[in-house]
Amino acid sequence: MTDAGPQSASPADLVVTGCTVLVHEGYDDAEQIAFREDAALVVREGAIDAVTTAAAAREVPAATRIEAHGQVALPGLINCHTHAPMVALRGLAEDLPIEEWFNDVVWPVEANLTARDVESGARLACAEMIRGGVTCFADHYFHMDAVAAVVTECGLRAQLGAAYFSSQGPEGRENSVEFALRQRGAADGRITTALAPHAPYTVTGADLGATAGLAREHGLPVHIHAAENRDQTDTSLARHGLTPIEVLDRAGLLDTDLLIAHGTGIVDRDLPLLERTGGRTAVATAPRGYLKFGWPATTPVRALRAAGVPVGLATDGAASNNSLDVWEAMALTSLTQKFTEGDPRWLTSRQALHHATVQSARAVGLGDTVGSLVPGRRADFVLVDLTGPHTQPVHDLAATLVHGVRAADVRTTVVDGRVLMRDRELLTIDVGEAVRELADRLPGLTARDHGRRVQRYDT
Numbered sequence: 001m002t003d004a005g006p007q008s009a010s011p012a013d014l015v016v017t018g019c020t021v022l023v024h025e026g027y028d029d030a031e032q033i034a035f036r037e038d039a040a041l042v043v044r045e046g047a048i049d050a051v052t053t054a055a056a057a058r059e060v061p062a063a064t065r066i067e068a069h070g071q072v073a074l075p076g077l078i079n080c081h082t083h084a085p086m087v088a089l090r091g092l093a094e095d096l097p098i099e100e101w102f103n104d105v106v107w108p109v110e111a112n113l114t115a116r117d118v119e120s121g122a123r124l125a126c127a128e129m130i131r132g133g134v135t136c137f138a139d140h141y142f143h144m145d146a147v148a149a150v151v152t153e154c155g156l157r158a159q160l161g162a163a164y165f166s167s168q169g170p171e172g173r174e175n176s177v178e179f180a181l182r183q184r185g186a187a188d189g190r191i192t193t194a195l196a197p198h199a200p201y202t203v204t205g206a207d208l209g210a211t212a213g214l215a216r217e218h219g220l221p222v223h224i225h226a227a228e229n230r231d232q233t234d235t236s237l238a239r240h241g242l243t244p245i246e247v248l249d250r251a252g253l254l255d256t257d258l259l260i261a262h263g264t265g266i267v268d269r270d271l272p273l274l275e276r277t278g279g280r281t282a283v284a285t286a287p288r289g290y291l292k293f294g295w296p297a298t299t300p301v302r303a304l305r306a307a308g309v310p311v312g313l314a315t316d317g318a319a320s321n322n323s324l325d326v327w328e329a330m331a332l333t334s335l336t337q338k339f340t341e342g343d344p345r346w347l348t349s350r351q352a353l354h355h356a357t358v359q360s361a362r363a364v365g366l367g368d369t370v371g372s373l374v375p376g377r378r379a380d381f382v383l384v385d386l387t388g389p390h391t392q393p394v395h396d397l398a399a400t401l402v403h404g405v406r407a408a409d410v411r412t413t414v415v416d417g418r419v420l421m422r423d424r425e426l427l428t429i430d431v432g433e434a435v436r437e438l439a440d441r442l443p444g445l446t447a448r449d450h451g452r453r454v455q456r457y458d459t
Helices: 084-089 098-110 115-131 144-154 170-183 205-218 230-240 244-250 268-276 287-293 301-306 326-341 349-363 397-404 431-445
Strands: 012-024 033-044 047-053 062-067 071-075 077-082 134-141 157-164 191-197 222-226 258-262 281-285 311-313 381-385 410-415 418-422
Touching: 012 047, 012 349, 033 071, 033 349, 062 418, 071 349, 071 397, 077 258, 077 281, 077 311, 077 326, 077 349, 084 115, 084 134, 084 144, 084 431, 115 134, 115 144, 115 410, 115 418, 115 431, 134 144, 134 191, 134 222, 134 410, 144 157, 144 170, 144 191, 157 170, 170 191, 170 205, 191 205, 205 222, 205 244, 222 244, 230 244, 244 258, 244 268, 268 301, 281 349, 287 326, 301 311, 301 326, 311 326, 311 349, 326 349, 326 397, 349 397
Parallel strands: 012 062, 012 071, 077 134, 134 157, 157 191, 191 222, 222 258, 258 281, 281 311
Antiparallel strands: 012 033, 033 047, 071 381, 381 410, 410 418
């Protein structure tokens, strides 16, 4: 949907002109993505005012103008599940099965975390995401006030949740609620919040039920890991006679706005429960990590789509994924779905773009705010340069965006109408300082000789 021209004769805050614009001509059909050539975006008060022609935009006075010939404007990418501060652990635990990865390295190291560590890691992660065209991320971690401070400072949009385990006692759940209420609507509305129980295997049924009640009482969504892999589903069936999704249902969480991370262990008997939620339950898929851990399955995107479940794209944390590159997640989602389904016609490039934009926005509860470039939506978008040899020639623009573009092709990143990166120059974060900040702390952060861990992985 686009309009014929700017809605006001007053000066715009930002005009981007001469680009090709990705537009959604229908919100429910993944095939209805189109591209308008020689187009322009007009931004006022942090929102899209018009998607119009370059000729019409030349007549619009603006505080800032960006000429974007040879570039594509598309909604900013959304990282629907990550642990941003874990960039501090990138490469620390390699080539391990998940049990050893958690128990021998990650959870012992996380016992060292301070708010300063989390802030330093989050700052570097946000720089990486801005440079990669991510405008919003859903984060699930510890010391989340520090992450909120970085989001406020750097200009990104985020859904933030303070993770907790039942082993922390009532205080863990209480802290998660207090954080969510305290930070909801912060950063001029760019921060939304969620309750963040870790997973059904680390949070008791009683705590999951209490979380569902708190979510309903306060109007908060819930962000949780569940059915991450098939082993977890098999273990849950053996212990409880229920799949992880059925555990969530018994606790009342499927009656809340719920974001499930991974879901590669979702099985056929779960689908009617998920369909019953009417789209209130979403799943975030992060295929690079599944390949790296050698899991036998990936998120069943096709079955979830048939059940009306939004599926957003994610990277997970850089400790397991080594990257916060959502472009790579988009390409791998398409490729792993083709491989798993044995069908080259699924997932198409246009469908992958739909998951990266509209469906990802729905997954993090922002389907009415971002995810498409139409008047009234917040001005969260990126400009992608297609002049490189690896993106030429362009026979199918959707395929070029999904399978040809790299994170380094993003030239400009805009959130809420504010330019966070222009022509590859970061404007809100000093990367060199962020790296130095983190490097100073690494020896103490990575120590494991203390014999402690924040939790034990035992599904």
